[in-house]
Amino acid sequence: MINIYIFTDSRRLSTSCLFHTMSQWPSPGSHAQAYANPRSNESGDTGFGSNPGSNNPTQDRFSPMSNTSGDSSSVGDYAMWNQVTVPGNAVSNSFPAVSSAVAYISTGHSDPASYENFGANIPVAHAVTGQSNPASMSWSPDTAVSYTTNTETSNPASYGNFNLETLNDLMATIRDEEFASAPEGTDTLMHLEMPINVTPNFLGSQVGSNSQMTVVMQSASPMQPYLKILRQPQRNGHRFRYTSERGSHGTLEADRMSGDQKKKEYVSVKLVGYRPRAKIVASLVTNDSQRESHIHRLVPKKFDLSANEWSHPEIQVNMACDMTATFNDIAVAVFPQKMLTDMHIKEHICAEKRKSRSVSINPAVRRKLDEELKSKIKRLKKFDGQHIVVLKFEAYSLNEDGLTGPQLCSPVFSSEVINQRSTQNGELRIYKIGKSAESCQGGQSRENDTEMLMFTSKVKKGGKKCIGLPVNVCYL
DNA sequence: AGCCAGTTCCC
DNA sequence: CGGGAACTGGC
Numbered sequence: 001m002i003n004i005y006i007f008t009d010s011r012r013l014s015t016s017c018l019f020h021t022m023s024q025w026p027s028p029g030s031h032a033q034a035y036a037n038p039r040s041n042e043s044g045d046t047g048f049g050s051n052p053g054s055n056n057p058t059q060d061r062f063s064p065m066s067n068t069s070g071d072s073s074s075v076g077d078y079a080m081w082n083q084v085t086v087p088g089n090a091v092s093n094s095f096p097a098v099s100s101a102v103a104y105i106s107t108g109h110s111d112p113a114s115y116e117n118f119g120a121n122i123p124v125a126h127a128v129t130g131q132s133n134p135a136s137m138s139w140s141p142d143t144a145v146s147y148t149t150n151t152e153t154s155n156p157a158s159y160g161n162f163n164l165e166t167l168n169d170l171m172a173t174i175r176d177e178e179f180a181s182a183p184e185g186t187d188t189l190m191h192l193e194m195p196i197n198v199t200p201n202f203l204g205s206q207v208g209s210n211s212q213m214t215v216v217m218q219s220a221s222p223m224q225p226y227l228k229i230l231r232q233p234q235r236n237g238h239r240f241r242y243t244s245e246r247g248s249h250g251t252l253e254a255d256r257m258s259g260d261q262k263k264k265e266y267v268s269v270k271l272v273g274y275r276p277r278a279k280i281v282a283s284l285v286t287n288d289s290q291r292e293s294h295i296h297r298l299v300p301k302k303f304d305l306s307a308n309e310w311s312h313p314e315i316q317v318n319m320a321c322d323m324t325a326t327f328n329d330i331a332v333a334v335f336p337q338k339m340l341t342d343m344h345i346k347e348h349i350c351a352e353k354r355k356s357r358s359v360s361i362n363p364a365v366r367r368k369l370d371e372e373l374k375s376k377i378k379r380l381k382k383f384d385g386q387h388i389v390v391l392k393f394e395a396y397s398l399n400e401d402g403l404t405g406p407q408l409c410s411p412v413f414s415s416e417v418i419n420q421r422s423t424q425n426g427e428l429r430i431y432k433i434g435k436s437a438e439s440c441q442g443g444q445s446r447e448n449d450t451e452m453l454m455f456t457s458k459v460k461k462g463g464k465k466c467i468g469l470p471v472n473v474c475y476l
Numbered sequence: 477a478g479c480c481a482g483t484t485c486c487c
Numbered sequence: 488c489g490g491g492a493a494c495t496g497g498c
Binding site: 239247248249250 | 489
């Protein structure tokens, strides 16, 4: 049995995992509240200043196990939902063995995992220590530390126990079982409000960055669906093709994860925490923080311009494919700039029609749209955005009649994809190389084909920084 | 005139 | 498919 208490970015506490540890679901209005917030007690004391595990009551501490009586029974089987201690560490005291999952730990001092009463095989969703590193403990492989920070001595990622995947898998298992057994009307129980008076304090003072916390908790929250990119697109290697280049010129592939470099892999995205069916839509956005729609388009191999109708590639997912969309037929298409204005106008019309507004494209509107486009391209050129795209994935529910429902979660963005033709960002590629060694005196051993030459392409050119090398260079 | 990025062509 | 090369208009 595993108790996991989840703290989400919206300051809501999910009790669903806790319910899982009970043999049956509690009826609405039962003990959910007491379990949901182990820090709360009847007097409304948030727990600051008292700590049942502490030998020194004068220390300013905050412990999830605290309540007015010092009784820890209300937190279940000693699961730690949250521990924040400033100078000390609740686990270091004579607290009974901690045997359940820990969703969040923050200490300004020692590392909870270094104490014996912090049992083995405890998944830790989040740990912040000012000193040693929980992930450095020799836990068994099925223990997961999903996130640690502020460890001044070492890097959590260097340890095998630092493993977000393991934790996510664990959560997924629990979640799936929950979905199967959840009775009607339990939704409200899963989103109990956190006590607002304590949350901002420890977020601000104990955690270095709110945003880091948010990311972790979003991905760990069992009830909120989210999109997870399983295969990222290849950063280099895809050449953006002009729409005028008829025929097929290959698709955007994904980084090889299987180790077999010859086997093609494709970009794939999984919708986690939702079933039974949905649709995942892919589009291109800029690589700056604005993530606005790109001037390039994602198109299928057999893309026909004359169709005049253009839409984002989308894939329907269901349980048979594990809610995973594999985009094996997409390529980045470049529209000549003189066509862009027309496209922009066309899309403007479509968007207005969707809002059921009347559309009138008079010269003034046309000029305005044109200006928009010009400034967009100008902005793109500042960071070579024409040669870099980012994939955006969105998930929508799908009714049984095939109609598209509301968006299910916030979109996710892929890593950057760089146009293979980009002179600014393209990889320096060696495409021809001679012998690896040769006499520096030359001549003596020289036979046919023994020059030591490397011919490359994609050397950065242009501007004053150009060192005068031609496109094909010889490095010796 | 020469260069370059954008564009088109073609093997 | 995957790649080189040629054309083009602006600077």
